[in-house]
Amino acid sequence: MSNVETLATHRTQGGTLRYCRHDSASTGTPMKFTMWTPDGEGPFPYLVWLSGLTCTEDNFTTKSGVYAHAARHGVAIVAPDTSPRGEGVADDPAYDLGQGAGFYVDATQAPWAPHFKMYSYVTQDLLEAVDGAFPLDPARRGIFGHSMGGHGALTIALRNPELFKSVSAFSPIVSPLNCPWGEKAMTAYLGPARAAWWAHDATALIEDGAGAAFDEILIDQGLADSFLENQLKPQLIEAAAAKAGRRVTVRRQDGYDHSYFFIATFIGEHMAWHAERL
DSSP states (O other), X not given: OOXXXXXXXXXXXXXXXXXXXEEETTTTEEEEEEEEEESSSOOEEEEEEEOOTTOOTTHHHHHSOHHHHXXXXXXXXXEEOXXXXXXXXXXXXXXXXXXXXXXXXBOOSTTTTTTOBHHHIIIIIIHHHHHHHSOEEEEEEEEEEETHHXXXXXXXXXXXXXXXXXXXEESOOOOGGGSHHHHHHHHHHHOSOGGGGGGGOHHHHHXXXXXXXXXXXXXXXXTTOTTIIIIIOHHHHHHHHHHHTOOEEEEEETTOOSSHHHHHHHHHHHHHHHHHHO
C-alpha cells in the first residue's frame, strides 16, 4: 500500500500537479516529489526527471515548461528531490556535496551512508510509491535529467533496462571518474577506491556493454555552458559509444548555457522523443 501524502494540488496545462511526500525505507527519511498527470483515466506512460546540484523537487516543475508538452503526448511526469533532508541528515557547506547533491548513488562512507541512498530510492522506493498511488503504466516508463541528474538518469537507466524504456539527458556529467565534481562526490560517498565508482559512470558502463537494450540515448549540450570543458566532457561518452557500436546522439547547441533557459528551449523535443519510445 502506498504511503504517499499529497501536500498541495494545482491544475495546470491540461492536467493535475501534486506536491507529495512519503517515507523512504532506503533513505530512512521522508522524501518529497512532484507528480503531474494528464487528464483522463490512464494508465499513463510516464517519465522520471532527475534534477541537478542544489535543486529540489520544485525546480523542474516551475522552470522547465514541460507540462504543456507532456499534455500533448499524454505522458505523466514525476520529479523527486535530489537528496534526503532533515534533522540528523549529514550535510556539507559546499553546494556540490551533501543535501541537494545526492549524486544518485548509495553511499558507503561516513557520515553519508545512513541516509544517502539515492540510487535505491529512485529505483525502488520512488517507483513503488508512484506506481501504487497514481494511474501509471510501469511498462512504459522513461527517465531523463540535467547535469548531476543527467548523470543519474544515464547510469540508472543503463543499469536497469528492465525498469526504463527510454533515457535522455541535458548537460550530463557523463564520467564522474574524469571530472572534479565526480571525483569529490564519489570519494566522499563511495570511498577512494575508484573501482567502486565504475557502476556510477555512464561512460564506463557503456564501455562494459551495459544497457544494450536502449536503441538510442539522446543528449543535449549547450556550447556556452561554463562547465562543458572541465566537468561535463560529452566527447568521452561519444568515444565510448563509438567503440562499443552504440548509438548515443549528442546535440551541441550553440549559445546555450547550463541553465533552465536551455532546458526549457529543448524540453519539447525530448518529450516527443520519449513519447515515440513509450
